[in-house]
Amino acid sequence: MSKPKFQTEWEEIDEEYQQLQETHKIYRQKLEELTNLQSTCSSAISKQRKCLKDLRHSLTRGAKTCDEKDLELITDIRTQIKEKENFFFDMEAYLPKRNGLYLNLVLGNVNVTLLSNQAKFAYKDEYEKFKLYMTIILMFGAITCLFFLNCRVTDEIFNFLLVWYYCTLTIRESILMSNGSRIKGWWVSHHYVSTFLSGVMLTWLRSVPAVLLPERLLVPAASTGREESAGPHSGFTTQ
Structure with a gap:
């Protein structure tokens, strides 16, 4: 006796669901691994930056008392330090980091x-x-x-x-x-x-643009002039 059509469809859906669960489980594991790798890389970059900063200060002090040969070596190391710092900038473009002040105010601390x-x-x-x-x-x-x-x-x-x-x-x-x-x-x-x-x-x-338009200044000025001329002497005739 053959299975009903709806039973066959349900079994196919259930099988795909089981596969989906397994895929999602693997995804969550990979996501956790990715998060851990991001934290490890960010910590390593911070440590490298601090070490390079300390080394740069040591090179500055050493450059004052070294001979010409050592000075060339110091110059070469400084060039390599700058290249490494530029490389760190490119690496950090793919790592989560704290938002700047403006993004923190607008979005909060969102990655x-x-x-x-x-x-x-x-x-x-x-x-x-x-x-x-x-x-x-x-x-x-x-x-x-x-x-x-x-x-x-x-x-x-x-x-x-x-x-x-x-x-x-x-x-x-x-x-x-x-x-x-x-x-x-x-x-x-x-x-x-x-x-x-x-x-x-x-x-x-609203009132400021009106002040900037000359044609709007003329009407109040003319009205004020008529009121002043008709003020204290209105109703009297000159002799």
Whole structure:
């Protein structure tokens, strides 16, 4: 007697489930091994950095009293120390590390390290696409503000988009830098300043732009002039 179809399907699903459990068990073991290896590498790098720092101080003291031959050796060792420190920077790009002050304030102490080159390149590509798309959107937003020059709503929406855009840029750039991207400091600083200025524009008082427009100054001035001329002498005739 043949098995019912649903029983056959259930047995296949149950067999795949058992395989899945075994695969997940292996995954958790590998993940634990990976975590231990990351901790070991991070500790070893910290120890190496400290030893190289102490050695650099010893070389500085020794360079003052050594002869020419030893001075050449010291110079060569210093060059190798610098190469090792650069190599440590590349190694740390694949290891979890504490976030900087800005990421700690925004995200907390969350691990943002991407473990593979493919993931790093994909995130960098998303960052570039985000900049391109938002630049196009903000360009159309600026044109819209030109057509609705005296509309407070469009100005606030545009300035809110600017604040959100630059805040998001600074966060993404901080994550990229944590993953080894050599983004220039002036580029990131420019976005911090832009975030601050956009926030100032967003929270600007409603009355301030009116002061900056000459045509709006003329109406109150003319009204004030008429009130003053009609003030103390109103109702009297000159002789």
